[in-house]
Amino acid sequence: MPHDLPKYVKRVRSKGREYLYFDTGKVVDGKRLLTRLPPLRSMEFGGSYAALMGHRNRKTKATLVTVPVLVDMYQRGAAYGALAPTSRKLYDIYLRRLERALPTAPVNGITRGDMRTVLDKMAATPGAANAFLRTSGALFA
Known part of the structure:
Protein backbone atom coordinates (compact mmCIF):
# COMPACT_ATOMS: atom_id res chain seq x y z
CA MET A 1 0.00 0.00 0.00
CA PRO A 2 1.52 3.36 -0.98
CA HIS A 3 2.38 5.86 1.74
CA ASP A 4 0.59 9.18 1.90
CA LEU A 5 3.19 11.68 0.85
CA PRO A 6 3.76 15.06 2.50
CA LYS A 7 2.54 18.17 0.75
CA TYR A 8 4.40 19.09 -2.50
CA VAL A 9 6.19 15.71 -2.66
CA LYS A 10 5.89 13.75 -5.88
CA ARG A 11 6.78 10.06 -6.34
CA VAL A 12 8.51 9.06 -9.61
CA ARG A 13 9.31 5.47 -10.64
CA SER A 14 12.21 5.03 -13.03
CA LYS A 15 14.17 1.91 -13.96
CA GLY A 16 12.52 -0.09 -11.21
CA ARG A 17 13.42 2.39 -8.46
CA GLU A 18 11.35 4.96 -6.63
CA TYR A 19 12.46 8.60 -6.29
CA LEU A 20 10.87 11.47 -4.39
CA TYR A 21 10.88 15.05 -5.65
CA PHE A 22 9.81 18.27 -3.99
CA ASP A 23 7.82 20.81 -6.03
CA THR A 24 9.56 24.13 -5.29
CA GLY A 25 6.70 26.19 -6.70
CA LYS A 26 8.99 27.79 -9.27
CA VAL A 27 8.68 27.46 -13.04
CA VAL A 28 11.77 27.52 -15.29
CA ASP A 29 11.32 27.51 -19.08
CA GLY A 30 7.69 26.47 -18.66
CA LYS A 31 8.53 23.45 -16.47
CA ARG A 32 8.01 23.06 -12.72
CA LEU A 33 11.28 23.04 -10.82
CA LEU A 34 11.57 19.84 -8.75
CA THR A 35 14.31 19.05 -6.23
CA ARG A 36 15.25 15.47 -5.43
CA LEU A 37 14.63 14.31 -1.86
CA PRO A 38 16.25 11.47 0.09
CA PRO A 39 14.15 8.30 0.60
CA LEU A 40 11.06 8.79 2.76
CA ARG A 41 12.26 6.57 5.61
CA SER A 42 15.81 7.93 5.74
CA MET A 43 16.98 10.21 8.56
CA GLU A 44 17.81 13.01 6.11
CA PHE A 45 14.28 13.24 4.67
CA GLY A 46 12.77 15.40 7.46
CA GLY A 47 15.50 18.02 7.44
CA SER A 48 15.58 18.25 3.65
CA TYR A 49 11.79 18.50 3.44
CA ALA A 50 11.63 21.17 6.16
CA ALA A 51 14.31 23.27 4.46
CA LEU A 52 12.59 23.07 1.09
CA MET A 53 9.21 23.91 2.67
CA GLY A 54 10.80 26.94 4.34
CA HIS A 55 12.14 28.19 1.02
CA ARG A 56 8.84 27.59 -0.73
CA ASN A 57 6.83 29.44 1.93
CA ARG A 58 9.30 32.28 2.44
CA LYS A 59 7.70 35.64 1.93
CA THR A 60 9.35 38.03 -0.46
CA LYS A 61 10.76 41.05 1.26
CA ALA A 62 8.06 43.67 1.08
CA THR A 63 9.08 47.23 0.46
CA LEU A 64 8.60 49.35 3.55
CA VAL A 65 6.37 52.34 3.09
CA THR A 66 7.91 55.27 4.95
CA VAL A 67 6.14 58.48 5.93
CA PRO A 68 7.50 60.49 2.95
CA VAL A 69 6.33 57.77 0.54
CA LEU A 70 2.88 57.71 2.18
CA VAL A 71 2.65 61.49 1.98
CA ASP A 72 3.48 61.36 -1.72
CA MET A 73 0.84 58.66 -2.29
CA TYR A 74 -1.73 60.68 -0.33
CA GLN A 75 -1.03 63.84 -2.29
CA ARG A 76 -1.61 61.97 -5.55
CA GLY A 77 -4.91 60.54 -4.28
CA ALA A 78 -8.49 61.65 -4.74
CA ALA A 79 -9.08 62.72 -1.12
CA TYR A 80 -6.25 65.25 -1.26
CA GLY A 81 -7.30 66.42 -4.73
CA ALA A 82 -10.84 67.10 -3.48
CA LEU A 83 -9.58 69.56 -0.84
CA ASN A 108 3.09 50.20 9.81
CA GLY A 109 5.50 50.65 12.74
CA ILE A 110 4.33 54.09 13.88
CA THR A 111 2.60 53.92 17.24
CA ARG A 112 0.37 56.27 19.19
CA GLY A 113 3.39 56.91 21.40
CA ASP A 114 5.40 58.14 18.40
CA MET A 115 2.62 60.52 17.44
CA ARG A 116 2.25 61.64 21.07
CA THR A 117 5.97 62.51 21.16
CA VAL A 118 5.63 64.65 18.03
CA LEU A 119 2.51 66.34 19.42
CA ASP A 120 4.17 67.00 22.80
CA LYS A 121 6.82 69.05 21.02
CA MET A 122 3.99 71.27 19.75
CA ALA A 123 2.54 71.93 23.22
CA ALA A 124 3.26 75.66 23.00
CA THR A 125 0.97 75.96 19.96
CA PRO A 126 -2.21 73.96 20.64
CA GLY A 127 -3.96 75.19 17.47
CA ALA A 128 -1.08 73.97 15.33
CA ALA A 129 -1.02 70.69 17.24
CA ASN A 130 -4.73 70.17 16.54
CA ALA A 131 -4.27 70.95 12.84
CA PHE A 132 -1.29 68.58 12.74
CA LEU A 133 -3.41 65.86 14.37
CA ARG A 134 -6.27 66.35 11.86
CA THR A 135 -3.84 66.27 8.93
CA SER A 136 -2.11 63.16 10.26
CA GLY A 137 -5.48 61.49 10.78
CA ALA A 138 -6.45 62.20 7.18
CA LEU A 139 -3.11 60.83 5.97
CA PHE A 140 -3.30 57.59 7.94
CA ALA A 141 -6.99 57.05 7.14
Whole structure:
Protein backbone atom coordinates (compact mmCIF):
# COMPACT_ATOMS: atom_id res chain seq x y z
CA MET A 1 0.00 0.00 0.00
CA PRO A 2 1.52 3.36 -0.98
CA HIS A 3 2.38 5.86 1.74
CA ASP A 4 0.59 9.18 1.90
CA LEU A 5 3.19 11.68 0.85
CA PRO A 6 3.76 15.06 2.50
CA LYS A 7 2.54 18.17 0.75
CA TYR A 8 4.40 19.09 -2.50
CA VAL A 9 6.19 15.71 -2.66
CA LYS A 10 5.89 13.75 -5.88
CA ARG A 11 6.78 10.06 -6.34
CA VAL A 12 8.51 9.06 -9.61
CA ARG A 13 9.31 5.47 -10.64
CA SER A 14 12.21 5.03 -13.03
CA LYS A 15 14.17 1.91 -13.96
CA GLY A 16 12.52 -0.09 -11.21
CA ARG A 17 13.42 2.39 -8.46
CA GLU A 18 11.35 4.96 -6.63
CA TYR A 19 12.46 8.60 -6.29
CA LEU A 20 10.87 11.47 -4.39
CA TYR A 21 10.88 15.05 -5.65
CA PHE A 22 9.81 18.27 -3.99
CA ASP A 23 7.82 20.81 -6.03
CA THR A 24 9.56 24.13 -5.29
CA GLY A 25 6.70 26.19 -6.70
CA LYS A 26 8.99 27.79 -9.27
CA VAL A 27 8.68 27.46 -13.04
CA VAL A 28 11.77 27.52 -15.29
CA ASP A 29 11.32 27.51 -19.08
CA GLY A 30 7.69 26.47 -18.66
CA LYS A 31 8.53 23.45 -16.47
CA ARG A 32 8.01 23.06 -12.72
CA LEU A 33 11.28 23.04 -10.82
CA LEU A 34 11.57 19.84 -8.75
CA THR A 35 14.31 19.05 -6.23
CA ARG A 36 15.25 15.47 -5.43
CA LEU A 37 14.63 14.31 -1.86
CA PRO A 38 16.25 11.47 0.09
CA PRO A 39 14.15 8.30 0.60
CA LEU A 40 11.06 8.79 2.76
CA ARG A 41 12.26 6.57 5.61
CA SER A 42 15.81 7.93 5.74
CA MET A 43 16.98 10.21 8.56
CA GLU A 44 17.81 13.01 6.11
CA PHE A 45 14.28 13.24 4.67
CA GLY A 46 12.77 15.40 7.46
CA GLY A 47 15.50 18.02 7.44
CA SER A 48 15.58 18.25 3.65
CA TYR A 49 11.79 18.50 3.44
CA ALA A 50 11.63 21.17 6.16
CA ALA A 51 14.31 23.27 4.46
CA LEU A 52 12.59 23.07 1.09
CA MET A 53 9.21 23.91 2.67
CA GLY A 54 10.80 26.94 4.34
CA HIS A 55 12.14 28.19 1.02
CA ARG A 56 8.84 27.59 -0.73
CA ASN A 57 6.83 29.44 1.93
CA ARG A 58 9.30 32.28 2.44
CA LYS A 59 7.70 35.64 1.93
CA THR A 60 9.35 38.03 -0.46
CA LYS A 61 10.76 41.05 1.26
CA ALA A 62 8.06 43.67 1.08
CA THR A 63 9.08 47.23 0.46
CA LEU A 64 8.60 49.35 3.55
CA VAL A 65 6.37 52.34 3.09
CA THR A 66 7.91 55.27 4.95
CA VAL A 67 6.14 58.48 5.93
CA PRO A 68 7.50 60.49 2.95
CA VAL A 69 6.33 57.77 0.54
CA LEU A 70 2.88 57.71 2.18
CA VAL A 71 2.65 61.49 1.98
CA ASP A 72 3.48 61.36 -1.72
CA MET A 73 0.84 58.66 -2.29
CA TYR A 74 -1.73 60.68 -0.33
CA GLN A 75 -1.03 63.84 -2.29
CA ARG A 76 -1.61 61.97 -5.55
CA GLY A 77 -4.91 60.54 -4.28
CA ALA A 78 -8.49 61.65 -4.74
CA ALA A 79 -9.08 62.72 -1.12
CA TYR A 80 -6.25 65.25 -1.26
CA GLY A 81 -7.30 66.42 -4.73
CA ALA A 82 -10.84 67.10 -3.48
CA LEU A 83 -9.58 69.56 -0.84
CA ALA A 84 -9.93 73.28 -1.39
CA PRO A 85 -6.64 75.00 -2.41
CA THR A 86 -6.26 76.72 0.99
CA SER A 87 -6.87 73.42 2.80
CA ARG A 88 -4.24 71.75 0.63
CA LYS A 89 -1.77 74.52 1.47
CA LEU A 90 -2.45 74.04 5.18
CA TYR A 91 -2.19 70.23 4.89
CA ASP A 92 1.14 70.62 3.07
CA ILE A 93 2.59 72.54 6.04
CA TYR A 94 1.72 69.75 8.48
CA LEU A 95 2.57 66.92 6.10
CA ARG A 96 6.08 68.40 5.73
CA ARG A 97 6.34 68.65 9.51
CA LEU A 98 5.38 64.98 9.84
CA GLU A 99 7.96 64.04 7.17
CA ARG A 100 10.66 65.91 9.10
CA ALA A 101 9.62 64.33 12.42
CA LEU A 102 9.52 60.73 11.12
CA PRO A 103 11.59 60.65 7.90
CA THR A 104 12.58 56.97 7.91
CA ALA A 105 9.83 55.43 10.02
CA PRO A 106 7.93 52.58 8.35
CA VAL A 107 4.26 53.53 8.38
CA ASN A 108 3.09 50.20 9.81
CA GLY A 109 5.50 50.65 12.74
CA ILE A 110 4.33 54.09 13.88
CA THR A 111 2.60 53.92 17.24
CA ARG A 112 0.37 56.27 19.19
CA GLY A 113 3.39 56.91 21.40
CA ASP A 114 5.40 58.14 18.40
CA MET A 115 2.62 60.52 17.44
CA ARG A 116 2.25 61.64 21.07
CA THR A 117 5.97 62.51 21.16
CA VAL A 118 5.63 64.65 18.03
CA LEU A 119 2.51 66.34 19.42
CA ASP A 120 4.17 67.00 22.80
CA LYS A 121 6.82 69.05 21.02
CA MET A 122 3.99 71.27 19.75
CA ALA A 123 2.54 71.93 23.22
CA ALA A 124 3.26 75.66 23.00
CA THR A 125 0.97 75.96 19.96
CA PRO A 126 -2.21 73.96 20.64
CA GLY A 127 -3.96 75.19 17.47
CA ALA A 128 -1.08 73.97 15.33
CA ALA A 129 -1.02 70.69 17.24
CA ASN A 130 -4.73 70.17 16.54
CA ALA A 131 -4.27 70.95 12.84
CA PHE A 132 -1.29 68.58 12.74
CA LEU A 133 -3.41 65.86 14.37
CA ARG A 134 -6.27 66.35 11.86
CA THR A 135 -3.84 66.27 8.93
CA SER A 136 -2.11 63.16 10.26
CA GLY A 137 -5.48 61.49 10.78
CA ALA A 138 -6.45 62.20 7.18
CA LEU A 139 -3.11 60.83 5.97
CA PHE A 140 -3.30 57.59 7.94
CA ALA A 141 -6.99 57.05 7.14
